Amino acid sequence: MKHVIVGAGPAGVTAAETLRKADPDGEVTLVGGEADPPYGRMAIPYFLIGNIADSGTFLRKSDDPYDGQGIRYVQGIAEDLAADDGKLTLADGQQLDFDKLLISTGSHPIKPPIDGLDLPAVHHCWTLQDARDICGLIGEGKDVVLMGAGFIGCIIMEALALSGSNLTVIEAQDRMVPRMMNKTAGDMIANWCRSKGVNVMTSAKVTGVAEDGGKLSITVDNGETLPADLLVVATGVRSNMDFASGSGIDMDIGIKVDDHLQSSINSIYAAGDVAQGPDFSTGGWDVHAVQPTSVDHGRIAALNMAGHDVTYQGSLNMNVLDTVGLISCSFGLWQGVEGGDSSEKVDTANSRYTLLNFDGDLLVGAVTLGRTDHIGVLRGLIQSRIRLRGWKDKLMEDPNLFVEAYVDLTRT
Numbered sequence: 001m002k003h004v005i006v007g008a009g010p011a012g013v014t015a016a017e018t019l020r021k022a023d024p025d026g027e028v029t030l031v032g033g034e035a036d037p038p039y040g041r042m043a044i045p046y047f048l049i050g051n052i053a054d055s056g057t058f059l060r061k062s063d064d065p066y067d068g069q070g071i072r073y074v075q076g077i078a079e080d081l082a083a084d085d086g087k088l089t090l091a092d093g094q095q096l097d098f099d100k101l102l103i104s105t106g107s108h109p110i111k112p113p114i115d116g117l118d119l120p121a122v123h124h125c126w127t128l129q130d131a132r133d134i135c136g137l138i139g140e141g142k143d144v145v146l147m148g149a150g151f152i153g154c155i156i157m158e159a160l161a162l163s164g165s166n167l168t169v170i171e172a173q174d175r176m177v178p179r180m181m182n183k184t185a186g187d188m189i190a191n192w193c194r195s196k197g198v199n200v201m202t203s204a205k206v207t208g209v210a211e212d213g214g215k216l217s218i219t220v221d222n223g224e225t226l227p228a229d230l231l232v233v234a235t236g237v238r239s240n241m242d243f244a245s246g247s248g249i250d251m252d253i254g255i256k257v258d259d260h261l262q263s264s265i266n267s268i269y270a271a272g273d274v275a276q277g278p279d280f281s282t283g284g285w286d287v288h289a290v291q292p293t294s295v296d297h298g299r300i301a302a303l304n305m306a307g308h309d310v311t312y313q314g315s316l317n318m319n320v321l322d323t324v325g326l327i328s329c330s331f332g333l334w335q336g337v338e339g340g341d342s343s344e345k346v347d348t349a350n351s352r353y354t355l356l357n358f359d360g361d362l363l364v365g366a367v368t369l370g371r372t373d374h375i376g377v378l379r380g381l382i383q384s385r386i387r388l389r390g391w392k393d394k395l396m397e398d399p400n401l402f403v404e405a406y407v408d409l410t411r412t
Contacts, residue, residue: 006105045158080246081249119210184353297315
């Protein structure tokens with residue numbers, strides 16, 4: 001059996017290693033699209049602030065992590081997929097034959113249609129090479145503008161702030177991290193960032209970028225013009241699947257897969273940021289571009305490629321973010337459900353917040369700020385679909401009692 005995995009992020013590496021064990025006699029080829037060895041994007045902020053060298057981002061640290069396991073590693077970018085013929089063509093013309101293919105090509109940053117975003121001092125912070133380029137443009141006294149205060153932007157915000165740069169964050173929505181925080185929590189994060197010396201603008205959009213006297217000149221629709229040595233664009237990502245557009249695979253915002261991570265073509269699977277897979281909370285399909293989901297996808301897809309029958313229960317929409325020292329989390333249906341109840345506790349003085357969302361006596365979503373001792377508890381209460389019984393009323397009065405509820409409800 002010839003297994004080809006295209007995309008060497010956490011999903012692809014996990015899948016390759018799982019396949020190597022699950023199908024010891026099969027051929028396993030892992031294709032990575034960047035010049036660097038497979039690495040984790042979540043480690044890039046630590047590289048930016050100098051806590052690790054670039055090698056510290058690598059997913060596997062040994063001298064021979066892939067060949068040593070009998071995994072063939074190929075550097076190349078997927079260009080065309082002939083699903084019926086079982087052939088993947090790379091940009092350099094190389095063709096790879098497969099019996100089973102896993103697409104784990106991740107995603108790429110979106111560049112908004114704004115004049116000036118092709119200037120040399122404008123960068124995304126998505127790849128390790130992006131981070132290397134940015135390192136030379138940040139530091140004491142540098143003026144840095146971050147466009148986008150979503151999940152991606154907030155991941156790198158702390159590194160930019162800790163560099164000593166004068167940091168301004170511009171977010172088009174009315175709050176920070178709008179896809180994982182409600183208005184109360186988003187505003188609390190913004191105020192926290194301001195207290196740490198970060199200039200935060202919400203409900204503001206960059207309208208143009210130009211060069212002026214050796215620096216960037218960034219115009220904003222609120223009337224301000226900002227000088228900058230660096231503009232970092234973090235305005236969302238899109239799945240890398242164009243190479244498969246003529247293959248007949250069912251695609252939407254990602255490659256649609258079933259509860260075995262199998263696409264509409266039996267020999268082809270998808271995992272990670274490119275996979276539009278089962279959503280635990282809604283019962284529908286969505287792309288959950290977070291590393292835990294990618295790792296789960298990679299493992300389960302590989303087992304099914306090797307002939308096992310492993311069902312995926314669906315990914316839980318879960319985000320954990322450290323924004324200049326303030327931990328924020330959102331879980332499941334954090335916006336609530338129609339007809340459902342919610343309970344919140346706001347402690348503005350200590351930057352602490354808890355929001356719980358219920359569907360009957362089930363906890364289905366949550367948002368928290370300022371605490372780190374609870375992630376497994378909230379995830380467990382939601383994913384176990386445990387009936388809260390009398391604890392529902394107690395949590396409506398004080399949502400911070402969820403740990404006590406979990407301990408009591410799971411006591412054997």
